[in-house]
Amino acid sequence: MFVLVNLKAYPCDPVAVAEAAADVAAETDTTIAVAPQAADLAAVAETGATTYAQDVSPVEHGSHTGSTLAERAAANGATGTLLNHSECRRKLADIDAGLDAAERADLDTVVCANNPEQIAAAAALGPDAVAVEPPELIGTGTPVSQADPDIVEDAVAAAEAVDPSVDVYCGAGISTGDDLEAAGDLGATGVLLASGVAKADDPRAALEDLVAPLA
Amino acid sequence: MFVLVNLKAYPCDPVAVAEAAADVAAETDTTIAVAPQAADLAAVAETGATTYAQDVSPVEHGSHTGSTLAERAAANGATGTLLNHSECRRKLADIDAGLDAAERADLDTVVCANNPEQIAAAAALGPDAVAVEPPELIGTGTPVSQADPDIVEDAVAAAEAVDPSVDVYCGAGISTGDDLEAAGDLGATGVLLASGVAKADDPRAALEDLVAPLA
Amino acid sequence: MFVLVNLKAYPCDPVAVAEAAADVAAETDTTIAVAPQAADLAAVAETGATTYAQDVSPVEHGSHTGSTLAERAAANGATGTLLNHSECRRKLADIDAGLDAAERADLDTVVCANNPEQIAAAAALGPDAVAVEPPELIGTGTPVSQADPDIVEDAVAAAEAVDPSVDVYCGAGISTGDDLEAAGDLGATGVLLASGVAKADDPRAALEDLVAPLA
Amino acid sequence: MFVLVNLKAYPCDPVAVAEAAADVAAETDTTIAVAPQAADLAAVAETGATTYAQDVSPVEHGSHTGSTLAERAAANGATGTLLNHSECRRKLADIDAGLDAAERADLDTVVCANNPEQIAAAAALGPDAVAVEPPELIGTGTPVSQADPDIVEDAVAAAEAVDPSVDVYCGAGISTGDDLEAAGDLGATGVLLASGVAKADDPRAALEDLVAPLA
Numbered sequence: 001m002f003v004l005v006n007l008k009a010y011p012c013d014p015v016a017v018a019e020a021a022a023d024v025a026a027e028t029d030t031t032i033a034v035a036p037q038a039a040d041l042a043a044v045a046e047t048g049a050t051t052y053a054q055d056v057s058p059v060e061h062g063s064h065t066g067s068t069l070a071e072r073a074a075a076n077g078a079t080g081t082l083l084n085h086s087e088c089r090r091k092l093a094d095i096d097a098g099l100d101a102a103e104r105a106d107l108d109t110v111v112c113a114n115n116p117e118q119i120a121a122a123a124a125l126g127p128d129a130v131a132v133e134p135p136e137l138i139g140t141g142t143p144v145s146q147a148d149p150d151i152v153e154d155a156v157a158a159a160e161a162v163d164p165s166v167d168v169y170c171g172a173g174i175s176t177g178d179d180l181e182a183a184g185d186l187g188a189t190g191v192l193l194a195s196g197v198a199k200a201d202d203p204r205a206a207l208e209d210l211v212a213p214l215a
Numbered sequence: 216m217f218v219l220v221n222l223k224a225y226p227c228d229p230v231a232v233a234e235a236a237a238d239v240a241a242e243t244d245t246t247i248a249v250a251p252q253a254a255d256l257a258a259v260a261e262t263g264a265t266t267y268a269q270d271v272s273p274v275e276h277g278s279h280t281g282s283t284l285a286e287r288a289a290a291n292g293a294t295g296t297l298l299n300h301s302e303c304r305r306k307l308a309d310i311d312a313g314l315d316a317a318e319r320a321d322l323d324t325v326v327c328a329n330n331p332e333q334i335a336a337a338a339a340l341g342p343d344a345v346a347v348e349p350p351e352l353i354g355t356g357t358p359v360s361q362a363d364p365d366i367v368e369d370a371v372a373a374a375e376a377v378d379p380s381v382d383v384y385c386g387a388g389i390s391t392g393d394d395l396e397a398a399g400d401l402g403a404t405g406v407l408l409a410s411g412v413a414k415a416d417d418p419r420a421a422l423e424d425l426v427a428p429l430a
Numbered sequence: 431m432f433v434l435v436n437l438k439a440y441p442c443d444p445v446a447v448a449e450a451a452a453d454v455a456a457e458t459d460t461t462i463a464v465a466p467q468a469a470d471l472a473a474v475a476e477t478g479a480t481t482y483a484q485d486v487s488p489v490e491h492g493s494h495t496g497s498t499l500a501e502r503a504a505a506n507g508a509t510g511t512l513l514n515h516s517e518c519r520r521k522l523a524d525i526d527a528g529l530d531a532a533e534r535a536d537l538d539t540v541v542c543a544n545n546p547e548q549i550a551a552a553a554a555l556g557p558d559a560v561a562v563e564p565p566e567l568i569g570t571g572t573p574v575s576q577a578d579p580d581i582v583e584d585a586v587a588a589a590e591a592v593d594p595s596v597d598v599y600c601g602a603g604i605s606t607g608d609d610l611e612a613a614g615d616l617g618a619t620g621v622l623l624a625s626g627v628a629k630a631d632d633p634r635a636a637l638e639d640l641v642a643p644l645a
Numbered sequence: 646m647f648v649l650v651n652l653k654a655y656p657c658d659p660v661a662v663a664e665a666a667a668d669v670a671a672e673t674d675t676t677i678a679v680a681p682q683a684a685d686l687a688a689v690a691e692t693g694a695t696t697y698a699q700d701v702s703p704v705e706h707g708s709h710t711g712s713t714l715a716e717r718a719a720a721n722g723a724t725g726t727l728l729n730h731s732e733c734r735r736k737l738a739d740i741d742a743g744l745d746a747a748e749r750a751d752l753d754t755v756v757c758a759n760n761p762e763q764i765a766a767a768a769a770l771g772p773d774a775v776a777v778e779p780p781e782l783i784g785t786g787t788p789v790s791q792a793d794p795d796i797v798e799d800a801v802a803a804a805e806a807v808d809p810s811v812d813v814y815c816g817a818g819i820s821t822g823d824d825l826e827a828a829g830d831l832g833a834t835g836v837l838l839a840s841g842v843a844k845a846d847d848p849r850a851a852l853e854d855l856v857a858p859l860a
Contacts, residue, residue, distance in 0.1 A: 009702075009709040009717075037717040038683035039698075053684075055711035057654075063784060063839070064654040066700035066713075066733030071656075072682040088711030089306040092299060096333050118311050120339035124377060125332050139708060162339060162377060194708070224487075224494040224502075252502040253468035254483075268469075270496035272439075278569060278624070279439040281485035281518030283496075287439075287467040303496030354493060409493070519736040522729060526763050548741050550769035554807060555762050592769060592807060 001180065001214055002129075002169060002190030003032045004052060004110065005207075006082065007040075010198045014040040017197065018049040020204035025050070028211045035082060038068050045077020053081035055088045056107070058097030070098075070105035080108035082192075084122070086135045096125050110169060112192075116154040119168070123159040129167035130159055131192050137172035139195055144172040145182035156187035177212040216395065216429055217344075217384060217405030218247045219267060219325065220422075221297065222255075225413045229255040232412065233264040235419035240265070243426045250297060253283050260292020268296040270303045271322065273312030285313075285320035295323035297407075299337070301350045311340050325384060327407075331369040334383070338374040344382035345374055346407050352387035354410055359387040360397035371402035392427040431610065431644055432559075432599065432620030434463045434482060434540065435637075436512065437470075440628045444470040447627065448479040450634035455480070458641045465512060468498050475507020483511040485518045486537065488527030500528075500535035510538035512622075514552070516565045526555050540599060542622075546584040549598070553589040559597035560589055561622050567602035569625055574602040575612035586617035607642040646825065646859055647774075647814060647835030649678045649697060649755065650852075651727065652685075655843045659685040662842065663694040665849035670695070673856045680727060683713050690722020698726035700733045701752065703742030715743075715750035725753035727837075729767070731780045741770050755814060757837075761799040764813070768804040774812035775804055776837050782817035784840055789817040790827035801832035822857040 005021060007014055014036040025032040035052040036044045045051040057067035073081065083098045084090045090098060095111060102109045110129045111122040122130045132155035137144050145152060156168045170188040174180065175196030183191050193210070200206035220236060222229055229251040240247040250267040251259045260266040272282035288296065298313045299305045305313060310326060317324045325344045326337040337345045347370035352359050360367060371383045385403040389395065390411030398406050408425070415421035435451060437444055444466040455462040465482040466474045475481040487497035503511065513528045514520045520528060525541060532539045540559045541552040552560045562585035567574050575582060586598045600618040604610065605626030613621050623640070630636035650666060652659055659681040670677040680697040681689045690696040702712035718726065728743045729735045735743060740756060747754045755774045756767040767775045777800035782789050790797060801813045815833040819825065820841030828836050838855070845851035 006710060009704055009706055009712050009714040011706040011716075037712070037714055039686045039713070039717045039721040039723075041684045042687055043721075059654055061654055061656040064732055065651060065727070065730040067654050067682070068684070068711075069654040069682055072654075072684045076684040076688075078684075082710070084307060085710040086308075087709055089308050091304040092307045092310060092333055092336060093301075093304050093329055095307060096330070096336075114308055115311070117340050118307055120377070121307060121311075121336035124335035124339055124373075158339075162335070221495060224489055224491055224497050224499040226491040226501075252497070252499055254471045254498070254502045254506040254508075256469045257472055258506075274439055276439055276441040279517055280436060280512065280515040281498075282439050282467070283469070284439040284467055286441075287469045291469040291473075293469075297495070300495040302494055514737060516738075519738050521734040522737045522740060522763055522766060523731075523734050523759055525737060526760070526766075544738055545741070547770050548737055550807070551737060551741075551766035554765035554769055554803075588769075592765070 001030055001184060003030055003211065004190065004192045005032065005034050005197045006054065006192060006194040007034065007036045007198050008194055009037065012198045014044050015047060017203045018044040018047040020207055022047050022049040024204065024207040024211060028214050030211050030214050032207065033080060038073065041073060041078050042076040050079060051077050053078045054085065055083060056081045056098055056101050058094040058101060060101065070101040070107055074105040074107055078107060080110065083109060083111045085112045086114065086133055086138060095122070099125055099127055115151065116158040119155040120158040120162050123162040123166045126163070127166060129169055129190065131169040131171050133171035133192060140173050141175060142173045143179040143182065144170055145179055145186055147173065149186055152183065152186040152188055175206070177209055180210055181213045216245050216399060218245055218425065219405065219407045220247065220249050220412045221269065221407060221409040222249065222251045222413050223409055224252065227413045229259050230262060232418045233259040233262040235422055237262050237264040239419065239422040239426060243429050245426050245429050247422065248295060253288065256288060256293050257291040265294060266292045268293045269300065270298060271296045271313055271316050273309040273316060275316065285316040285322055289320040289322055293322060295325065298324060298326045300327045301329065301348055301353060310337070314340055314342055330366065331373040334370040335373040335377050338377040338381045341378070342381060344384055344405065346384040346386050348386035348407060355388050356390060357388045358394040358397065359385055360394055360401055362388065364401055367398065367401040367403055390421070392424055395425055396428045431614060432461050433641065434465060434620065434622045435627045436484065436622060436624040437464065437466045437628050438624055439467065442628045445473050445477060447633045448474040448477040450637055452477050452479040454634065454637040454641060458644050460641050460644050462637065463510060468503065471503060471508050472506040480509060481507045483508045484515065485513060486511045486528055486531050488524040488531060490531065500531040500537055504535040504537055508537060510540065513539060513541045515542045516544065516563055516568060525552070529555055529557055545581065546588040549585040550588040550592045553592040553596045556593070557596060559599055559620065561599040561601050563601035563622060570603050571605060572603045573609040573612065574600055575609055575616055577603065579616055582613065582616040582618055607639055610640055611643045646829060647676050648855065649680060649835065649837045650842045651699065651837060651839040652679065652681045652843050653839055654682065657843045659689050660692060662848045663689040663692040665852055667692050667694040669849065669852040669856060673859050675856050675859050677852065678725060683718065686718060686723050687721040695724060696722050698723045699730065700728060701726045701743055701746050703739040703746060705746065715746040715752055719750040719752055723752060725755065728754060728756045730757045731759065731778055731783060740767070744770055744772055760796065761803040764800040765803040765807045768807040768811045771808070772811060774814055774835065776814040776816050778816035778837060785818050786820065787818045788824040788827065789815050790824055790831055792818065794831055797828065797831040797833055820851070820855070822854055825855055826858045
């Protein structure tokens with residue numbers, strides 16, 4: 001099972017969360033990736049945690065001020081990236097170009113989308129994984145696996161029909177081990193979460209609870 | 216064969232082009248749609264020409280200033296719309312929502328994309344048609360069917376694999392009857408063009424030449 | 431006093447609102463402009479009402495699919511345009527280019543902004559008018575002149591300091607004659623409103639009530 | 646004189662450029678700021694060079710995936726930021742909110758703009774500095790001070806009229822000490838450059854040549 005903790009722009013300590021993620025991942029058979037602000041990639045990667053960018057720009061080396069160049073994310077320790085998160089939606093052509101950029105920099109890719117149709121579209125672009133996250137559930141604490149289990153099963157089927165090699169993750173409202181188990185039962189091979197860990201009083205305890213079913 | 220003439224923001228007379236399109240379409244077994252500026256939709260539709268919007272916004276009725284509401288495009292005579300033209304690229308989620316908006320307003324939909332991967336993604340969203348237009352060929356006068364025939368065949372195959380009910384058009388550099396015939400030979404069932412007609416000294420003659428192989 | 435009724439993407443009859451606006455304006459010493467969807471500009475202008483675009487694109491004639499070309503807005507009867515409405519925010523450089531486009535097409539211009547600092551910035555670009563509309567009050571029914579009178583007075587002062595020839599309007603929550611009078615007392619020479627008229631059961635009665643203090 | 650070296654997404658070694666900048670700045674009475682990719686901020690700041698972000702997002706702490714949070718730029722060593730570079734143009738409201746974000750994080754601010762009107766608008770938002778960079782000259786090697794000296798003098802006058810406390814820099818085509826001196830003669834108190842240093846075979850020599858007139 002793959003777990004991605006998106007730190008967004010939360011006022012958490014990215015290194016503390018990353019250290020907890022590295023420790024908890026080592027104790028279980030789980031990959032726990034941490035996606036900090038771009039400026040924090042190097043510090044997060046130094047903890048030994050799997051490190052993801054929150055986004056990379058659809059550009060190559062060149063005159064692109066304010067971009068997040070995949071090559072510099074990788075040079076600072078990222079081994080993967082989210083693309084098209086619902087808070088960072090991209091044009092179709094730019095998701096495609098972002099995947100090209102990630103491939104050049106040898107980053108794993110997770111393309112987010114809202115519903116099974118968009119999941120199929122995202123899968124057609126050839127990422128390593130897609131993640132279905134109904135925007136209306138993000139940050140609610142109500143897990144998608146409970147609020148709308150069909151959307152996860154339909155997303156798994158939609159991606160499978162387009163490209164069976166693409167992994168399907170789910171997100172939105174995930175915070176407990178039960179949520180993670182339910183996601184797996186619906187066919188997801190990974191989960192995305194954010195506030196459930198990043199805003200927890202004790203991120204390590206939150207992560208331990210999350211992956212307990214995998215121990 | 217479906218022919219769409221995109222008037223973009225060209226300084227042409229939209230009504231004159233539409234009248235020519237209506238006449239030439241009537242003389243052949245062809246649908247010739249004209250896509251004017253939104254402000255010109257009603258005048259173009261009044262000519263009897265098939266009328267398309269250049270884009271519709273991913274919104275429903277509500278507080279959306281500066282939008283192009285699908286319902287108002289339809290009320291002014293549009294029966295179809297382009298979406299995600301390379302000069303009007305949209306976020307993946309907004310192409311999806313634009314398709315929903317078009318469906319509510321009973322508009323036919325043509326989603327543009329740059330390459331076969333994006334064509335597959337577009338087809339997964341369930342439009343009536345997709346159109347492959349390599350951006351580097353737009354406005355060049357070199358037809359895609361000649362400069363890069365593989366991209367058209369690959370686009371046809373990519374859409375077919377995702378959803379065989381989706382038509383595949385091609386664009387970029389199309390201006391003559393030979394170009395149109397070549398597009399058909401590669402598996403396209405329609406063509407998009409713009410400057411070849413809209414900037415022609417005699418748009419009617421340009422259209423007649425274009426559809427001559429269909430007569 | 432200048433009154434602009436923004437029809438946004440509301441499900442109203444744009445011609446009926448425009449006819450009411452034309453009649454009520456004729457009965458009072460007021461300009462009442464109606465800003466419909468671009469596709470409805472011609473029908474609205476035919477009523478004789480002062481007609482505004484909700485936005486024009488920062489482009490000249492050329493290859494710009496999905497744009498709203500100022501020249502075509504004008505050709506269909508618009509005599510003015512909003513720019514940078516809070517639901518249609520533009521890049522600084524594009525407000526500047528939109529003003530150039532409007533000037534080429536001989537359209538009057540109203541640039542919207544959120545607060546006095548942005549009003550000063552907008553005024554520096556040389557529009558005919560600026561309009562202060564705190565986003566948090568739009569659509570509330572609580573008029574800005576009551577909820578935050580200082581912001582209107584500060585906006586008037588900020589524009590005056592940069593360019594005294596620029597008119598200052600205010601919007602957000604305006605619906606009654608009292609609101610209009612209060613706006614004038616704070617130094618505004620016009621008001622923007624939307625739902626108060628466009629969503630009224632009787633738009634004509636709403637407009638008559640609005641301009642009663644001017645009769 | 647203030648010198649900012651924008652590394653954009655160039656394939657240079659950001660640490661090597663920063664070390665050169667720190668050394669050359671120490672040898673002269675000049676501030677030489679280096680603006681790397683966000684992911685490289687910490688490594689650049691560790692060299693002792695003055696470190697700028699290329700952009701910060703118009704957001705506070707919260708759910709903002711893919712943003713560049715001013716607070717994290719500052720925590721990783723940035724002491725200033727560009728905003729609204731011509732390759733990273735922002736909405737007027739977002740420049741305003743980006744300035745608020747920078748102020749919260751105690752970052753100095755340089756707002757870029759294309760022409761004197763936009764410079765006046767930018768100055769009205771209260772940044773520490775504005776920078777006039779005609780987009781058509783960026784990357785040309787022809788300095789703005791030579792190609793269009795009036796635009797620099799007009800920008801200085803425009804900013805002065807709005808807020809005399811705002812510094813005015815100029816950019817586009819700057820690479821030599823002569824260019825820097827010419828910029829100063831036109832009233833600029835700083836220069837922005839990029840390829841002239843970042844793509845130089847010997848960035849240190851390029852910087853030494855640039856600041857020679859200040860020695």
